[in-house]
Amino acid sequence: MKKLAIVTGARRGIxxxxxxxxxxxxxxxxxxxxxVFVPDEALxxxxxxxxxCDISDPDxxxxxxxxxxxxxxxxVLVNNAGVAPVVRLDVLETTPESVRRxxxxxxxxxxxxxxxxxxxxxxxxxxxxxxxxxxxxxxxxSAYTSSTSRGEYCISKAGISMTTQLFADRLAEYGIPVFExxxxxxxxxxxxxxxxxxxxxxxxxxxxxxxxxxxxxVANCVCAACSGMLDYTTGQVLNADGGFHLRxx
Numbered sequence: 001m002k003k004l005a006i007v008t009g010a011r012r013g014i015x016x017x018x019x020x021x022x023x024x025x026x027x028x029x030x031x032x033x034x035x036v037f038v039p040d041e042a043l044x045x046x047x048x049x050x051x052x053c054d055i056s057d058p059d060x061x062x063x064x065x066x067x068x069x070x071x072x073x074x075x076v077l078v079n080n081a082g083v084a085p086v087v088r089l090d091v092l093e094t095t096p097e098s099v100r101r102x103x104x105x106x107x108x109x110x111x112x113x114x115x116x117x118x119x120x121x122x123x124x125x126x127x128x129x130x131x132x133x134x135x136x137x138x139x140x141x142s143a144y145t146s147s148t149s150r151g152e153y154c155i156s157k158a159g160i161s162m163t164t165q166l167f168a169d170r171l172a173e174y175g176i177p178v179f180e181x182x183x184x185x186x187x188x189x190x191x192x193x194x195x196x197x198x199x200x201x202x203x204x205x206x207x208x209x210x211x212x213x214x215x216x217x218v219a220n221c222v223c224a225a226c227s228g229m230l231d232y233t234t235g236q237v238l239n240a241d242g243g244f245h246l247r248x249x
Contacts, residue, residue, distance in 0.1 A: 001072065001073065002026060002027060002028040002047060003026075003027050003028065003073065003075035003076070004027065004028045004030060004068060004071055004073050004074050004075055004076075005022045005027040005028070005029055005030070005075060005076035005077075005078065005226075006030045006031075006032065006064065006068065006074065006076070006077045006078065006117070007019045007022065007029065007030075007031050007032065007078045007080060008032040008033075008053065008055055008078065008079055008080050008081035008113065009032070009033065009080040009081030009082060010029075010031035010032060010033060010050075010080065011031075011033040011035075011037045011040070012040070012188075012189060013186075013188035013189055013190065013215055014080055014138065014183060014186060014188060014215045014218050014219075015031075015033075015078075015080040015081070016040055016042060016043075016215065017214070017215025017216050017218060017219040018078055018080060018138075018215070018218065018219045018222050019031055019043060019046075019048075020042050020043060020046075020219065021216070021219035021220065021222060021223050022076065022078075022219075022222070022223070022226070023043060023045075023046035023047075023048070024046075025223060025226070027047075027075070027076065028047040028048075028049075028071070029043070029046060029047060029048045029049070030049050030051060030064070030067060030068065030071075031048060031049070031050050031051065032050075032051050032052075032053035032055070032064060032081065033050070033052065033053070033081075034052070034053070034054045034081075035052060036050075036052050037050050037052075038050060049067070051063070051064055051067065054105075054109075055079075055081050055105065055109035055110065055112075055113055056104045056105045056108060056109040058112070061112060061113060061116055062116075065116045065117070065120055068120060069120060072124075072127075072128070073124055073128045073131065074117060074120055074121060074124065074133060075131075075132075075133050075134070076133065076134050076135075076136065076226050077113065077114070077117040077134075077135045077136070078136045078138065078222055079110045079113050079114065079135070079136070079137045079138060079160075080138040081105070081109065081110075082105065082106045082110075082138070082156070082157075083101070083102060083105050083106065084102075084150065084153055084190055085098050085101075085102065085150050085152060085153060086098065086101075088149040088150050089149065089150075090148055090149055091148050091151040094151055094152055098152055099152040099155075101152075102152040102153055102155075102156045103152070103155070103156055103159070105156075106153070106156035106157065106159075106160065107155075107156045107159040107160060107163070110137060110160050110163055111159075111163050114135055114137070114163060114167045114178070115167075117133075117135055118135070118167060118170070118171055118176065121133040121135075121171075121174070121176055122171075122174050122176070125174065132175070132228060132231070133176055134176065134177050134178070134179070134225060134226055134231075135167060135171075135176065135177075135178040135179070136178075136179045136180075136181060136222050136225050136226070137160050137163065137164045137178070137179070137180050137181070138160075138180075138181050138183065138218065139157045139158075139160040139161055139164070139180050139181070139182050139183075140153075140157040140182055140183055141182050141183070141184045141185075141239075141241050141244055141245070142154045142157045142158075143157040143158045143160065143161045143182060144158065144161075145244075160180065161180055161237070164178055164179070164180040164235060164237075165235055168234045168235030169235070171234075172234055175231075177225075177230070177231045177233070177234035177235075178234055178235060179225040179230070179233075179234070179235070179236055179237075179238060180235075180236070180237045180238070181218060181221045181222060181225070181237075181238045181239075181240055182237055182238070182239050182240065182241060182245070183213060183217075183218045183240045183241065184207070184213055184239070184240060184241025184242055184244045185198045185202070185206075185207070185212050185213060185241070185242070185244075186212065186213040186214065186215060186217070186218060186240075187212045187213065187214055187215075188215065191212075198212060199212070206244070207241075207242040207243055207244055208242060208243030208244075208246060208248065209242035209243050210242075211242065212242075213240060213241070213242060217240050218240045220240075221238040221240045224238065225238065
């Protein structure tokens with residue numbers, strides 16, 4: 001039986017890149033998005049099932065994890081799904097509705113995805129031979145970088161960092177490592193509207209590695225976390241950011 005990986009927000013962008021990389025590692029892929037979708041052509045030839053799942057909806061989460069339970073194993077959960085504000089507003093003007101939306105999807109959704117996966121993985125340790133499951137949370141450099149025009153996004157990503165630490169701590173006794181990956185400026189649909197801004201900043205020296213990241217750069221970090229070679233570093237942050245975290249002068 002193939003190992004099973006769940007990837008949320010997998011229809012495009014970073015999630016699609018992660019799915020492709022895990023498919024190349026011969027995982028069976030259970031891919032999620034908020035709408036019904038068919039696998040991208042980049043996933044042709046892989047063992048893929050696409051599921052409609054809003055990670056902020058308890059019923060959708062239950063259906064998703066029941067599929068993993070029925071399959072008989074869950075080896076990797078990659079919490080990639082997340083949203084940006086519909087409209088960027090200064091923190092002096094941000095609305096309660098926007099804050100609630102981002103916290104419910106990005107933070108609450110990720111937290112309870114971790115909880116459901118953790119409980120399922122703990123139970124499966126009793127029945128699945130040679131079983132070494134892992135959880136990988138995708139956050140952002142916004143977890144520690146102020147962006148006052150989208151403060152609710154920063155808060156939600158900072159919360160994912162603590163979610164990772166909490167589950168890494170709690171699951172250590174079960175041998176289930178939990179990792180956080182912080183993408184930097186990645187070329188996706190989410191950054192398309194501010195592409196010129198970021199390209200100018202990078203040209204002016206923002207990043208030690210002077211280019212925007214690609215989804216494959218994040219996917220490579222996921223593969224490293226899933227390889228087993230980093231299991232003793234549970235709770236570790238992998239920065240897929242071109243060196244942004246160095247905070248150089």
